[in-house]
Structures are given as structure tokens and as C-alpha cells.
Amino acid sequence: MINKIRNIFILFLVLSFVIVLSGCTDSKEASNAEKSEKVEADEKAEVTEKDTKKSEKPDQEVQDFVLQNTKIVKIFNINKRINEKYPDLGPFQVVRGIDERGQKSEVWIKDMKIYEMISSSSNQTSENNTETEENKVTEGN
16 A cells, blocks of 8 residues: 555655656756747847938938039938939939028939939928019010
8 A cells, every 4th residue: 555655655745746847858858949030030120220221321422412513502401202303313312401592402313423413492382472573564464
């Protein structure tokens, strides 16, 4: 009878030991999976950081080019758009800013060449309005 109790007790300990070991291996596999997910996330973060650094570098080059070769003093933003006059050339880098006279300016750049520079001022729109009003008055008489 004592032998049966001893055997049952030993069997219980062995089963407990097996269950604990199987639980540990599952948690190790889970932790390995978590670690691999963290590594993948870190790699993705590094890739996005590299991409942003690459995208910032050309913008910085364009910014320096515009500041050195034009009368623009302050740059607001740089966009990529297709110019209606040159649709075959693809997207241009459009730099918007303020020139020395305080007017808003727009520069269209492709391959570090300036294709078009547009300056506008708030007075220019009002001048156009007065011209159209004068034309209407002369046409009526």
C-alpha cells in the first residue's frame, strides 16, 4: 500500500515537472516571438528614419539652391507638382516663399534648373480689378 502511494506521488511529481517544462517552453517561444516582433518594429523604424533623412536631404539641397540663386529670403514650403507648360518633364519641385520686396514668390525647379519664377503681391490683384472696372466704364460710353 505504501508502495502504491509512493508510486502515485512520484507519478504526480513527474507529471507536474512535465507540465512545468512544457509551460516554460511555450513562454520562451512566446517571448522569442515578442522579441522578433520588437526587432522587426525597430528595423521598420530605422528604415522610416532613413527614408525621412533621404527625403529631407534633397529638400535641403533645393532650399539652399533657391536661397543662393534667387531673391527669395524665406521659404515656406516645397511641393512636387506637374507644370502645365511642361507636362512631359514630370513633377517639378515648387518652392514657395517671400522675396526681398516682401512679395510671395513661387519657383519651379527640375534637376536643379529654374524653369519658372512667379511673383505675386496683394496689390497686383487690386490693380487688375481697377483695370477691368475702367474697361467696363469705357465700353458703356
